[in-house]
Every structure is written in C-alpha cells, then in structure tokens.
Amino acid sequence: MKFYDCTVAPSPRRVRIFLAEKGITVPTIQVDLRKNEQFTDAFRTINPDCTVPVLELDDGTRIADVMGICVYFERSQPEPPLMGGGAKDSAVVTQWQGRAERDGFFAVAEAFRNSTPAFKTRALPGQDDYVQIPALVERGRERVQRFFNVMDSRLANSEFVAGSRYTIADITTLVAVDFAGWIKLAIPEDCPNLRRWHEAVSARPSAKA
Amino acid sequence: MKFYDCTVAPSPRRVRIFLAEKGITVPTIQVDLRKNEQFTDAFRTINPDCTVPVLELDDGTRIADVMGICVYFERSQPEPPLMGGGAKDSAVVTQWQGRAERDGFFAVAEAFRNSTPAFKTRALPGQDDYVQIPALVERGRERVQRFFNVMDSRLANSEFVAGSRYTIADITTLVAVDFAGWIKLAIPEDCPNLRRWHEAVSARPSAKA
Numbered sequence: 001m002k003f004y005d006c007t008v009a010p011s012p013r014r015v016r017i018f019l020a021e022k023g024i025t026v027p028t029i030q031v032d033l034r035k036n037e038q039f040t041d042a043f044r045t046i047n048p049d050c051t052v053p054v055l056e057l058d059d060g061t062r063i064a065d066v067m068g069i070c071v072y073f074e075r076s077q078p079e080p081p082l083m084g085g086g087a088k089d090s091a092v093v094t095q096w097q098g099r100a101e102r103d104g105f106f107a108v109a110e111a112f113r114n115s116t117p118a119f120k121t122r123a124l125p126g127q128d129d130y131v132q133i134p135a136l137v138e139r140g141r142e143r144v145q146r147f148f149n150v151m152d153s154r155l156a157n158s159e160f161v162a163g164s165r166y167t168i169a170d171i172t173t174l175v176a177v178d179f180a181g182w183i184k185l186a187i188p189e190d191c192p193n194l195r196r197w198h199e200a201v202s203a204r205p206s207a208k209a
Numbered sequence: 210m211k212f213y214d215c216t217v218a219p220s221p222r223r224v225r226i227f228l229a230e231k232g233i234t235v236p237t238i239q240v241d242l243r244k245n246e247q248f249t250d251a252f253r254t255i256n257p258d259c260t261v262p263v264l265e266l267d268d269g270t271r272i273a274d275v276m277g278i279c280v281y282f283e284r285s286q287p288e289p290p291l292m293g294g295g296a297k298d299s300a301v302v303t304q305w306q307g308r309a310e311r312d313g314f315f316a317v318a319e320a321f322r323n324s325t326p327a328f329k330t331r332a333l334p335g336q337d338d339y340v341q342i343p344a345l346v347e348r349g350r351e352r353v354q355r356f357f358n359v360m361d362s363r364l365a366n367s368e369f370v371a372g373s374r375y376t377i378a379d380i381t382t383l384v385a386v387d388f389a390g391w392i393k394l395a396i397p398e399d400c401p402n403l404r405r406w407h408e409a410v411s412a413r414p415s416a417k418a
Contacts (some may be wrong), residue, residue, distance in 0.1 A: 061297060068304030075296035087284035088270060095277030102337075128355055133344045145338055 004029045004046060004054040010105070010179040011125075012053035013209065014066045017171045020206035022077055022117075026055070050127040067097075070168060082168045093162040096154075096169035100161065102186070104147045104176030111140025111183045116187075144185050147176070152191035159197075173202050212237045213255060213263040213276075219314070219388040220334075223275045226380045229415035231286055235264070248336075253352065259336040276306075279377060291377045301305035301373040305363075305378035309370065313356045313385030320349025320392045353394050356385070361400035368406075377412070383410050 003019075003026040005012045020027065031037045031052050040051040047054045047064045055069040056062050061157045063069050074083045083097075084090030114136040124130045151173060154161065161169040177187060177198055187194050201207060212228075212235040220402055228235065240246045240261050244331040247259040250373045256273045264273050272278050292297030292306075316356050321407045322328045323345040333339045360382060363370065370378040386396060404412045410416060 054318045055300075057297060059297075061301070063304050064299045065300075065304035067307055068300040071293075071303045072296050072300035074300050082282075087281050088266060088268075090284050091264075091274075091277040092270070092283035094280045095274035099277055124352075128352075130348060130351075133342060133345070133348070135342045137343070139339060142339075143333075163413050164368050197336050 002056040016209035096162045100172035107143035109180045152194040155193035172192040211265040229418040305371045309381035316352035317388045359402040364376035364402035
C-alpha cells in the first residue's frame, strides 16, 4: 500500500489526520505540488487527474479521493469510529462532513485559488485549465465568514461538530478553518464556541498530521 | 418518519431513486420550490438552510443532506447495497459518487443557477443571498462537457460507474446528466459508452422516481 501525499496541502491533511486518529501508518510518497510534481508524466500514470491524495492498494487499485480513502480505512479498521455508529449517527456525521466540505473547505479553496498568482489558469483542482474569476474571491470570503457563524451556532449545543464524539466532520472543519488562514481569515472574536472547539481539536496529537 | 421533497428538483431526486432501488417508501411532504415554499416560516423551522431534501426521523432528528439521508437508509436497510460492499468496493463507490457530484451535478448547478433569472440573487443553494456571476455559466458548461468525456472513458471499461454493480455513483451521475438538460446540454454523439449506460439506467423503474 502507498499513500501519495503533499505535507503542505490541505486536502491530503484531511486523510493524514484521519489516519492519525485511527493509529494507522501507511508508506508515504511526497508529491511536491509547489514544484508541480503532480503534472509529471510519472504522476499522471498514478492519477491522470493530477491531484493528491491518492491511495494505492496492493492489488494496484488507486483511490484518488479524500472521502474514498477515509471510507477505505473506516471499513478496514472500524475502531475508533470516525464516520458514525448506527444509521442515525452515521447520517448526522455525513451531513456535517458534507457541510464543512462544501461551505467551509470548498469556499476557502474558491477564494484562494481565484486570487493566488500561481493558480492563474488553474482555478479548479485537477488536470483541466480554468482561468481565475475575480468575483469568486469575494464570494468565497463571504461564504467562509458565514461558515464560521454557522459552525459557531452548531458548537454552542454540541461538543464536537457531529455530536458528542470526535468524527470526520471535525477533521474537515479543522482543515477548513486552518486553510482559511491562507486567505487571511481567522475565527472571529464573536464565535466563542468555534474558538473553544478549535482549541480543543488542535490540541489532539492528530492535528499535527 | 417524513421526507420533505420537491418532485421537480434534482437534489431530492437523488434520494428518491435511492429509495426506489431499496424498495423503501416514506411518507412524503412536497415543498414547492417554484413557489418559494422553502422560504416560508413553517419550512424554516424544519430546515433553517431552506433546502430540500430533508428527512425527519421519528425522534425529531432532521437530516438535511442528500448523502446523509442515503447513508441513513443504507445503514438501516443494507440490501441491496448501493454504497459498496467491503473496504475497497466502498472506497471506489465513494470516489465515483464524489466525482459525479462535484464535476457533474455541481457543475450543472453552477451553469444553471448563474444563468436563470429566478436565481438572480440566489446563485448558491441555501438561505443566503449570492448574486449571479456570469463567468460561471460558461465555466459550468465547460465542466459538464468534460464530465461527459470523463464518464464516457470510465464506462468504456465498466458496466456501471463504480464497477459491475449499480450503486449510488450511478444515481448521482444519472441525475447530473438529466439535470444537464436544464442547461441544454445532452450526452454528445461521441460518447457511446455514456449513452449506452444512460439508456440502461434510465430503463430501471427507479429512474422514474
């Protein structure tokens, strides 16, 4: 098994934290996105879509998707459960994970990729070129600020994002909040619940992954 | 249990097809998005984010998320499995479902919502106002056309989107392809594999859901 990673990138960090919480280590190969190593011919044979993370299984199957990789490890090593327990719990975790991904992570990415010179023609992840759209910078920032407020309200009544247990919804939210630092947005002072939560999840050893 | 639905909308259709494949029926309440019923005070108490679908469980828990609702039913009634079997299979299904959602469904939504007069100030789903960004219409259409090609290549070597079995990845792809009709994009002639697959999955009784 091999894990294609890039230590400075937020998407693979979601998987690294997941693995750290499970106590799983996987032989890892670094793909330096800052040097465009994802566009080399060698990496295109691993993932034609030119993104990390990628998990390569021993039979050669490659999973080039954060959630796909997490599902793989959740099924192969269920403890500790990070994607919910029974039907209801799993549904709640899935809902909040999705929300953190769409309204948090993707919103930061929208503002970041549309404003950073290095992404001039690569405003979306993947192998295809898309030019930057300046209006998305402001929209992305606005979405992130609303996301902070939504999560603050949620965490007023809940220890973790999806309830009383740490789950993948916390991982996605944590990575989104830290990624927001890249567009110079931090949790506002008037979001005390989100700040309390952020301090707690950042103190877990997995947050260093 | 109650399912808040809107028969003409593509997001809840993903759940309806999922339920039809499982042979599950749930008491359903229609929320007419064309009449803005999602913005009524009554519906805001059900889902403050003003979107459908929503599943309300008997204990009052509400799941306002397509994937969350599907996970609920997959866990409570595993047969037939629509989200994969073992670890590897589940990972592959999750990967393709995610791809169909991001590169297919969300791309169509991007082109549709940014070009349709009724969504002038509601270019993103949810309760918050976001004005239309004209550049996203062309970008969305370009993404959908690339999605058709990616899925055609995939289906050259695979009976269904995630392998030899019909799964939620087929549901998301089917709904995305049909939703593309709303922006007047159809599967191109030079995508014979995607056409063959679309004909097959559209012939299943669940496609009428």
